[in-house]
Amino acid sequence: MPVYERPATALLETLHGIGVYDLGSMVWLSRKKVESLGFQHIAVDMLVKEHYIVESPGYRGLKVYEEEYKNRRFSILYGNDSARADAVVTSKPGNRRILASWLEVGDLLPSPPLPMFVIDMSMKFVHTEEELSRLKVQIAVTLSTIREYLWDMHLAITGVESESREWINELLGNNKVTVTVGKPSELLWSMDADKVIILRPDAPQALTPIDVMSADAFLIGGIVDRIPRPGLSRMLDNLVPWGLPRRIELRGSIAGVPERINRIVEIILKARYKYKGNLEKAIISTMTKKDILSRVYIEVSRRARRRGSRAIVSWDLYWELKRWLPLTPDDFKRAAAKARVELVGGEPS
Numbered sequence: 001m002p003v004y005e006r007p008a009t010a011l012l013e014t015l016h017g018i019g020v021y022d023l024g025s026m027v028w029l030s031r032k033k034v035e036s037l038g039f040q041h042i043a044v045d046m047l048v049k050e051h052y053i054v055e056s057p058g059y060r061g062l063k064v065y066e067e068e069y070k071n072r073r074f075s076i077l078y079g080n081d082s083a084r085a086d087a088v089v090t091s092k093p094g095n096r097r098i099l100a101s102w103l104e105v106g107d108l109l110p111s112p113p114l115p116m117f118v119i120d121m122s123m124k125f126v127h128t129e130e131e132l133s134r135l136k137v138q139i140a141v142t143l144s145t146i147r148e149y150l151w152d153m154h155l156a157i158t159g160v161e162s163e164s165r166e167w168i169n170e171l172l173g174n175n176k177v178t179v180t181v182g183k184p185s186e187l188l189w190s191m192d193a194d195k196v197i198i199l200r201p202d203a204p205q206a207l208t209p210i211d212v213m214s215a216d217a218f219l220i221g222g223i224v225d226r227i228p229r230p231g232l233s234r235m236l237d238n239l240v241p242w243g244l245p246r247r248i249e250l251r252g253s254i255a256g257v258p259e260r261i262n263r264i265v266e267i268i269l270k271a272r273y274k275y276k277g278n279l280e281k282a283i284i285s286t287m288t289k290k291d292i293l294s295r296v297y298i299e300v301s302r303r304a305r306r307r308g309s310r311a312i313v314s315w316d317l318y319w320e321l322k323r324w325l326p327l328t329p330d331d332f333k334r335a336a337a338k339a340r341v342e343l344v345g346g347e348p349s
Helices: 007-018 031-037 039-049 102-107 129-147 162-172 184-190 209-214 232-239 261-274 279-286 289-303 316-322 329-338
Strands: 022-025 052-055 060-069 072-084 087-090 098-101 116-120 155-158 196-199 217-221 244-246 305-307 310-314 342-344
Touching: 007 039, 007 052, 007 060, 007 072, 007 098, 007 102, 022 060, 031 039, 031 060, 031 072, 039 072, 039 087, 039 102, 039 129, 098 102, 116 129, 116 184, 116 261, 129 155, 129 162, 129 261, 155 184, 184 217, 196 232, 209 261, 217 232, 217 261, 261 279, 289 316, 289 329, 310 316, 316 329, 329 342
Parallel strands: 022 072, 022 087, 116 155, 116 217, 196 217, 196 244, 310 342
Antiparallel strands: 052 087, 052 098, 060 072, 305 310
């Protein structure tokens, strides 16, 4: 039986096998997510909530999403309209004939669910209340991000004591995330995860496209450093002795590379599934305005030269940076002002 990493592909393969090309839903779905994520959103919803696909000759709706798979057009129907569905997703089949279920979709997904993303919470005790609050938000957003490409079983949270387990389960809602008090090494060893990338900003080597595309797992520390704690992330290396420490860098520097846990996971997922290993595209598409300004500030500071008592940099640098960063003249001026560097030459009109 073939195996597909992404739930969307597993669902499309299932629909192809049962001859269902126009799919409706009797369960509530976010129209916004259906329009943007398509069958990925339905597949994850089915897997998490254990839904069925059943016959429904009377269902009609609007085609809000279409995708081609194996030379056939598949569509998702939503709301009320004239398009007729071949079948619908439901939580309660009743007396309708079941065509497939979450089990059939799940059977086409990898077991164990690799690649695995592991957030280790064993250093939770170092956090202030503010840092812990930020960590909770990042974990919740991380699950949402993973669901855009994979699903819950690809996320594990390790080193979780009873108090944290309670708020994690409350935070994540209905989910199938692995939450364990155990060490990440125990979990990853049981899953035969041979190539484990330990992501930390002070790692001796940079993450490569080959690492992204071939890794079985990625380990991230559940650490939010509002107060700098040099060297703390190095403790991750001891948690998985066979892991490979790597830093995510952009053109030779970690400056401006997003640091939030959910952003780090987003970079890896985009690089692996959207950009075919292109880390630069994944990083830049994930950077916030604050990240961009941080990187420009560093570039301006590095390139500035002295002219008497003044530090100056040419507007030529703006055009150089704009070739690879989504940068505006105002952004450039703001970064230069913060670096106390005077801009010389012709300003873009």
